[in-house]
Amino acid sequence: MSKILVIGGGFAGLAAVERFSWGRHHHEVVLIDVRNSSHFLPLLPDIVGKPIIPHTLAYSLKNAAQRWKFRFVQAVVQSVDLSSKSVITDKGKEFFDALLIASGSETDFRNRESLRGKSFSLDCIDDAVRIRDSVVSNDHAHYVVCGGGYTGVEIASNLQHLIRRKKLDQKVSLIGRGKILCPSLPGKHGLYLANELRRSGVEVCLSTTVVDKKGDQVDLSDGSNIRNAKLVWTAGVCTAPYVQNLPFPKNRQGRLEVDPFLAVGSYWSSPVDTQTQPERQHPTKPFVESEECIFAAGDAAGFPNNGGLLRMGIQFSLTQGWHAAGNILRRLDGTALVPYRPFDPGWVVPLANHRGCGTIFGVTTFGRLPVFLHYFMSVVRSIGFDNRLKLISHLL
Numbered sequence: 001m002s003k004i005l006v007i008g009g010g011f012a013g014l015a016a017v018e019r020f021s022w023g024r025h026h027h028e029v030v031l032i033d034v035r036n037s038s039h040f041l042p043l044l045p046d047i048v049g050k051p052i053i054p055h056t057l058a059y060s061l062k063n064a065a066q067r068w069k070f071r072f073v074q075a076v077v078q079s080v081d082l083s084s085k086s087v088i089t090d091k092g093k094e095f096f097d098a099l100l101i102a103s104g105s106e107t108d109f110r111n112r113e114s115l116r117g118k119s120f121s122l123d124c125i126d127d128a129v130r131i132r133d134s135v136v137s138n139d140h141a142h143y144v145v146c147g148g149g150y151t152g153v154e155i156a157s158n159l160q161h162l163i164r165r166k167k168l169d170q171k172v173s174l175i176g177r178g179k180i181l182c183p184s185l186p187g188k189h190g191l192y193l194a195n196e197l198r199r200s201g202v203e204v205c206l207s208t209t210v211v212d213k214k215g216d217q218v219d220l221s222d223g224s225n226i227r228n229a230k231l232v233w234t235a236g237v238c239t240a241p242y243v244q245n246l247p248f249p250k251n252r253q254g255r256l257e258v259d260p261f262l263a264v265g266s267y268w269s270s271p272v273d274t275q276t277q278p279e280r281q282h283p284t285k286p287f288v289e290s291e292e293c294i295f296a297a298g299d300a301a302g303f304p305n306n307g308g309l310l311r312m313g314i315q316f317s318l319t320q321g322w323h324a325a326g327n328i329l330r331r332l333d334g335t336a337l338v339p340y341r342p343f344d345p346g347w348v349v350p351l352a353n354h355r356g357c358g359t360i361f362g363v364t365t366f367g368r369l370p371v372f373l374h375y376f377m378s379v380v381r382s383i384g385f386d387n388r389l390k391l392i393s394h395l396l
Helices: 011-022 041-049 061-068 113-118 125-137 150-165 187-200 314-333 369-381 385-395
Strands: 003-007 028-033 037-039 058-060 071-074 077-081 086-089 092-095 098-101 142-146 171-175 203-205 210-214 217-220 229-233 294-296 346-350 356-360 363-367
Touching: 003 011, 011 028, 011 061, 011 314, 028 061, 037 061, 041 125, 041 150, 041 369, 058 061, 061 071, 098 314, 113 210, 113 229, 125 150, 142 150, 150 171, 150 187, 150 346, 187 203, 187 356, 210 229, 217 229, 294 314, 346 369, 356 369, 363 369, 369 385
Parallel strands: 003 028, 003 098, 028 071, 098 294, 142 171, 142 229, 171 203
Antiparallel strands: 037 058, 077 086, 086 092, 210 217, 346 356, 356 363
16 A cells, blocks of 8 residues: 655645545545645635635644544645655654655745735735735834735735724825736736725835835835835745755746646656745657656646646646646556646736636626626535535625
8 A cells, every 4th residue: 555645734735635535546635735624825815805704714634634534734844854754744754656746836026035924915814814904904104015916916806805894093005016917817807906096095016126125114125115014925825844945946936847747856866946036937859657656746747738838727726736646546556647738718906896807718808797706606616505504705
């Protein structure tokens, strides 16, 4: 009997253990996560802006272990020892015959670690609750959100919504480094989001970034400063430190480059210096399949797509987790692996005023429809019947 180790209890990790439970095998499955529950990340901004019950977005990993027949270990992963095929945690060592890295991503302070203790981030339910409680306490006049991507836009919108709902005398500023919001999207989407935020009362500052935070003062790159302010940092994400330290090629976010089967290490025989080659893509070498049974899925995986890497998204995390689990079982059984073929149904950026934008099956949409679809899919993808009922009740 082989031992399969899954790191991460998010969308990809839970999809994997569910797939293992469906497979007819005799392998031991172990899942490691730092938290005791899986958090539904797409609705974290809603905890800030709306009266949603936080625990509605959490699903116990102990319950998941009973449901899908795996062993759950709550621990912090410190490193992976490839030579001994083991994962070292703060609770001890776990050996493996097959490993799936599905630990997602976390807030990236971009070598600005001094800001970590001076600002809020949004990585889990507790982070969202802390931001909400801070606003309700009304002890600061200004909230500065640094980061003009999806998360920054959504959290700024929900902060403003909460301030209006509670009738508080506070301001919200969104600081974006690019010339438009969400620069990875077509320009008209960024313009739409900026206009909607400004209409709701959010101050949008583009081509600017946060330089420092001194006490209650936030200093900006244009030389101005905002006083009596709290800082919310949403300027990018990266993978966990143990992933960054693995001797495999990665992109600048630390996402592990995977082969067509979601396996790690199939193209290279020696480590690559990611500092000197941060954007390295797959070289044009003959394909050589890895002898190791190490796979990656979700945000931790960098899947090649159109000359770059497939974007991070829930749909990809779910399908990659399921697919990687299937290939792990195939590898252990000695059968041929099946390549992963991503399907992209689209994306949505929802705002707290129930307006947003997105592309659904190739069709660009603005207004209320994309927000409705966002919440509909959130209900579908949430785990647990009780959680779905409570979420539907809140949305209605």
